[in-house]
Amino acid sequence: MGKRNIFGVITLSIIFFNCLILSGQKRQGNIVEYFGKEKINEVKEGDVLHLFSKALYLPTNRNALNSLSFPTEKVFKEFLMTQKTVVENEIGVVDHTGTAQRWTQIAVGENSTFSSPKLRGAYVYFSYESSQEQVVLFEASGHTQVLINGFPHEGDYYDFGYSLIPVRLKKGTNVFIMKVGRFPRVRARLIQPKKPVLFTQRDMTLPDLLVEDSMAYKGAIRVINASDSWVKSHQIATEHRNVEINTTIPAIPPMSVRKVAFDIPALATGSAIGKSKIKLKLNDASLVLLDEQEIDIELKSKFGKHKRTFISQIDNSVQYFSVAPSSNKALNNGALFLSVHGASVEAVNQANAYKQKDWGHVVAPTNRRPFGFAWEDWGRLDALEVLEQGKRIYEPDPQKIYLTGHSMGGHGTWYLGATYPDKFAAIAPCAGYPDLLGYRDSFVKRALNASEAELKRWGITPKMLAEMQKKPQLSDMDHMISRAGNPSRTLTLKRNYLQHGIYVLHGEVDNVVPTFIAREMREVLGQFHPDFTYYEYPGGTHWYGDHSMDWPPIFELFKQRSIPMDSTMNKMEFYTASPGVSAKSHFATIEQQEKPFEVSSLTYSKSEYPIFTTANVSGLSLDLSDIIGDAQRIVIDNDSIRVSNASKIHLKQDSGSWKTVETFAKTEKGPHRNGGFKDAFTNQMVFVYATGGTEIENQWYYNKARLDAETFYYRANGSVEMIADKDFKLKDFSDRNIIIYGNSDTNSAWSKLLKNSPVAIKGNQVKIGDKTIKGSEWGMYFIVPRPDSDNASVGVIAATGIDGLKAIYSNHYLLNGTSYPDLLLFSNAIMDFGTDGVKCAGFFGNDWSVENGEFVWQ
Incomplete structure (x- = not known):
């Protein structure tokens, strides 16, 4: 027990990283x-x-x-x-x-x-x-x-x-x-x-009301339910300038707090820019007034900097993004700049740091919070949602989309640019680090040269420093668990940068994200990339004013770059570690992998006919309409495939050779749902908690679901639906991800969603394929397809007994930087010995079976 593993070094690295970020940036926000x-x-x-x-x-x-x-x-x-x-x-x-x-x-x-x-x-x-x-x-x-x-x-x-x-x-x-x-x-x-059910104005999400547009808006406010009863069918009445609109809010469990959406009436034409107030009334199902609040709100011009709200498909919560629109009010088919912020920075302040551009619009997502997820996990999804919102509103030239960001946002730029190479014509990481966990190496270098005072301030003892310098001894279990984090290993995807131009901006004397990190990336790019610019701002620290990211040469480089049309491309490389995170680049979609969550690659070149080579790919779709020309075939890994009159084909590995197939079954793994376990926490997820166990089991599963809802609220500005298993009906939550808290003995939703699951867990017993493990100490997380949906998944958080219930209390799967495969079985020994308490971890096969999957036991 207690063997050395790499994750502890990573833990200290992240602690150190947070200290640096907080020491280097002024804290902003609410x-x-x-x-x-x-x-x-x-x-x-x-x-x-x-x-x-x-x-x-x-x-x-x-x-x-x-x-x-x-x-x-x-x-x-x-x-x-x-x-x-x-x-x-x-x-x-x-x-x-x-x-x-x-x-x-x-x-x-x-x-x-x-x-x-x-x-x-x-x-x-x-x-x-x-x-x-x-x-x-x-x-x-x-x-x-x-x-x-x-x-x-x-x-x-x-x-x-x-x-x-x-x-x-x-x-x-x-x-x-x-x-x-x-x-x-x-x-x-x-x-x-003061009341059993009431508002709190702490942490509201509000839009700016735009005086030129007549449209309804969404806001969000937290409602406290300090009672033992459910809040159901309650309404928020929103009044603004003598216009009232009612919103029925979602259910709120007993003794909990939930951030709920409410509608804001459209502005009357001719409204003036300035401040205004809206009145909110909370009414119960019988329209009895429970609480009321008056809220300040801004009226702004859509041609000036402002913030907008939208409903996220992750959890149906209200999120906001900020905009620095073009200074050219008549701009049509202009550019779009996605700008991702640094740690502790609000999206509003990110957009405010830019001068308005005459040839494009800046949109700044939130990462779900000022600290958020370092633009990974749910921060990544937030960036994608806001990118689509920006496209919908501003209808930019689809070839003129760009990505930039500062500090943690510089990391987000490296990461998102490597993960989605065909979405951006060029990227500009400013004061960024490429890989969150790879920051470990930089941390060790920095700590080795730190003063005693700095080490003391960071809480690092000489013994810790000595431990960090030792080469970790990784077990097969360590490798399997860390493999689930491969989609965030930015540098393993570095050749995706070939698909766009790059401008690297860094302060010459940055002591927060040390300048040598940028210099290392310059060396990395110099080995293969023909189109990048590197600049160190003379005397620049971590933040040296708006030029820290609103740097004119960046936008000059952007102006000269466009996303290429498929028909003009004679070669391409694309890499991904999970089709569930990133599957497509231009005309190629990696549908399935041979080894899950290892890097898969595809290269394309064009001569008389398209030629493709792959690695770790077992399923592939190609849209040939713009690249096939007059050719009647393609070659893939030396297999010749006839493609006459075909615009889109699907290919699958069969005994080492590529064969065309009609389609890929939605019941199998693919871009629509691919695992690992953390992927269950999206797609309008619903938490279904057990009520069929003992009193302590029911209490614990309810509290665990509530804890996860609290955590997702705090980390992700979230709003999660919770429901008891006895009240759960499939038709009420169709095509949504379901998280089951409980086992087959305690949670009645199990029989509706998991009766054909390759994994079974009940009191005192777990069965994984043909293996059975007995005892009351086991906890388990796993993800499988929802059987009545082509896209939704079911996540399971279950235990075999009281000791196992203690083991599952940890909610670190809602933290970026952590990694969880499709399945993990562990005892309550994890609380004493970490990963040494994990019994089994691994990935299901492409058919979601245990037999065709890959698992490690210890």
Whole structure:
């Protein structure tokens, strides 16, 4: 147990990366100070019941060998599902170095904040004696997660001030265990809600109303349900300038908070630019008024910088993007620039950094949050959704689409450009790093040259530094789990950059994303790329004003580049690590792989006829209409295929040779659904939790679904549908992804969706293909096709017993940088030993079978 693996080094790298980004950029956005001296009792949601001013903390010696996907949680393990209490000087944990860590008293400081360098990554223990059973709102910040009387909830690690968790306190001692996040400070208090169901204006999503257009708009506000009943069929009445519109909001589970969409009436013609107010009323199903709020909103011109909202297909939430439209009001068929922001930067500020261009429009997506997902996972999907919104609104020249971004957005530019090479004519990464996890190497170089003060500030001990320099010993299990992250390994896709021009901009003395990272990329590109420009801004740090990304030479290079028409292309290379992430470039679509989530490639050249070579490709579609000419055949991997009168053909490997097929079965893997497990969390996902188990099982599955909904809200500005299995009907959620929380014994939706699943899990038993594993300690995640849909998937989060329920509590699959194959089976030992607690991991075959898949057992 406890073998060395690469993921711990990655964990420390990401901690270091976050410290650098935060030290190098001014924090922007909707960050609210709720605990200031002057506002300590000003809470719109209710009255302050209790300010926590006494606490114990448990320091941690960060384990450099920890897994990012399966981090050890020895401390939380002791408090899960228990009413455990602790006293000062009690031993809390013996860490990986053999050192006993004890619970120690810490004094509260200014603004009711517990602050100390020792708190970074530590645990903080609060308790509250309640004279009666009562419902409160737990408000806290600075923590990654909190256990409240044994049940986990999402934290507020970015100090946004968004955390409001309805909690039913029991009479007597109530225990709160907080895990401290990136900032070595935490604070917490209890609020008595003024009403059982109410609005909170914290973290609203609002559009700008455009005075030239008469159209309805979407906004979003959070509704707190601090009651034991479901909020169903409630309405929000929105009034603006004597016009009212009603919106029926989605259901909100008991003791939870959900961000819901509401409609905003169209503006009357002749409205003036300026500020305005809208009134929101929350009415129950009988139209009884529950709460009302007045909201500020901006009226702007569509020819000036502004923000727009849309409904995301990921989860039906309201998202926004910001626009710096062309300065040419009459521009038609112009260019479109997709600009992706850096860590902590709001999309509004990203667009504001650009001067308006006379030949194109800048659109800036959000990455789902100012920190978001580093433009991977759901940040990637957000960028694609906003790109399509920009195309819909501005109808640009389809050959004049460009990509740029700064810092984390520079990484997003490298990553998105490598992943979707045919979507952009040119890319311009500014102060960017190519690979998030590859930043490890840069981290080690930087840390080796850091001062003692810097190492102390970053929380890095000499022992950690020594561990990071050791060559990791990777097991087959490590390789299998990390393989699911290959679509984010940017440099394995580097030859996709051949499809567009590149401008690399970096500050000469950048100490946040060190300049040598850009120089390394210059060397990489210099080995194969004929069309890139590299420029170091003299004396430039990480941010040296708007020229840090709004750099005129970038747009001059853009102006000279166009996405080529298929008919003009004589050669092409395309690489992907998953057709479910990126399958198509121009006329070629990689439908299926021989080895899932390993890099697949296709090259094309044209002489008398089209010639293709492939690697790790078992299924391929080609649109030949613009490249076939008068040829009557193509050659693929030395197989000659006749294609007379064919514009689109489908090809499949058969015993080492390529054969044409009529189509690819939707029941098989392909671009429409390909795994791994994280892919279940999209496509208007619905969380279906079990109610057919014991009381503790039902509580735990409900809380786990609610925890994931809280996490997706916080990380992704999300709004997830939750429903009990007994209320779930297939027709009500057709073609949507379903996440089942529970096993075949406890969740009745299992029989509707998984009766033919290649994997079965119930009380005390798991069956994977022809293998059966028994015991109550097993947890499992897996993804399979939804049988009644050509596109939707079913994700499963299940356990065989109480110990397995503890194992599945971790929600790191909603964190970018983590990797999960199609299936993972693990025991509760993961909380002590990380990936050493994983029993089985792997990928199903292209037919979604175990027999034709690839799995590792340990």
